[in-house]
C-alpha cells in the first residue's frame with residue numbers, strides 16, 4: 001500500500017485524549033486536564049438552539065453565518081473590544097476557535113512561510129502549522145511566561161509572515177500587559193507582518209488586568225486576524241461556534257476555504273449563540289469570582305507542596321515546574337493518574353520548552369481541587 005499522509009501521521013495523537021482513556025471507567029479520578037469551564041451553559045443559549053430546531057432550522061446555514069448573529073457579534077466587538085467592523089465584510093463564523101485557527105492559517109500562509117509564537121503554547125498551533133506547510137518558530141518564554149520580545153525581534157526573517165499571540169494564554173495562564181501588546185504590535189508594523197490574536201479566553205482575566213484586542217488600534221486592523229469563540233465565555237464548547245474578525249480581503253478568502261471544507265457551521269446552534277449574546281455579560285461576574293478563588297487556592301497549594309510556580313494572570317490554567325523532581329512530564333502525569341487518580345496534562349505537548357512542566361486546569365469545583373492537591377502532595381512525598 002502507498003504511504004499515507006506524512007504530515008498528519010507525524011502529529012502525535014492527543015495526549016489529553018490518552019489521559020481520558022486511562023481515566024475512563026475509574027470513578028475516583030479527578031480530572032484537572034480538561035480545557036473547558038465547568039459551569040452550565042446558560043439557559044437562553046440552550047433554548048435558542050432547541051427552538052431553532054423546532055422551527056425547522058435544520059438545513060445549511062449561510063457560509064459566513066446567520067446575519068442576525070453576525071450583527072450581534074459586530075455590536076459585541078464594538079462594545080467589548082473597541083473594534084470597528086462591518087458584519088458584512090469583516091466577520092465570519094466558524095466551527096469553534098479551533099476552526100478559526102485553520103482559517104487564519106489557510107488564508108495567510110504559503111508553504112515555507114514562517115510563523116513566530118511564544119512557547120509553551122496551545123498545542124493545535126504546532127500541528128496545524130505543519131499541516132499547512134508553515135514553519136513554526138518557537139520563542140521560549142521568559143521564566144514568568146512573559147514573551148521574550150528581544151528574541152522574537154531577532155528571529156524575524158524574510159520568510160516571517162506573522163506573529164501569533166494568545167492572551168490570556170493556554171497553557172501558561174499568562175496575559176500580556178499593555179506594554180507587551182504594544183511592543184509586539186510595533187514589531188508587526190515595522191516588519192510588515194500579520195498578527196494572529198487568539199482571544200478565546202478574553203473574559204478570564206484577573207487582578208484588574210485589562211484584555212486588549214490589537215485590532216482596535218487603527219493601524220493594526222488591516223493586518224490582524226482576531227480569533228474568538230462562544231466556547232469559553234458561555235461554557236459551550238460543544239456548540240462548536242467561533243468567529244474570526246479581519247479585513248474584507250482576508251475574510252473573503254476564509255469564506256472560500258470554509259465553503260469547500262466545512263460548508264458553514266451548525267445552523268440551529270447559531271440561534272443559541274444569538275440568545276447568549278443578548279444576555280447581559282454581567283452573568284459572568286460571579287463565575288469569574290469563583291475562578292479567581294480557585295486560581296489563588298491552586299497557586300498557593302502548589303507553592304506549598306514545593307512546585308516552582310508562576311501566578312497565572314488569565315485563562316484557567318496553571319503551569320507548575322517539576323524540574324526539582326527529576327521526572328519527565330509524561331512519566332509524572334502517567335504515574336499520577338495510575339497511582340493517585342488525578343489527570344494532569346504533561347507539559348511536553350505544548351512545544352519544545354515545557355517537558356519540565358505540567359498543565360493543570362482549575363476549571364473544576366473547589367472540593368475536587370482540594371482533594372486533587374492533597375493527592376498531589378502525597379505523590380510528591382512518595383517520589
Ligand SMILES: Cc1ncc(COP(=O)(O)O)c(C=O)c1O
Nearest residue numbers: 035096097098122170200229231
Ligand atoms: C488558546 C485556544 N485557542 C483556541 C481553542 C479552541 O477553542 P474551541 O473549543 O472553540 O475550538 C482553545 C481550546 O482550548 C484554546 O485553548
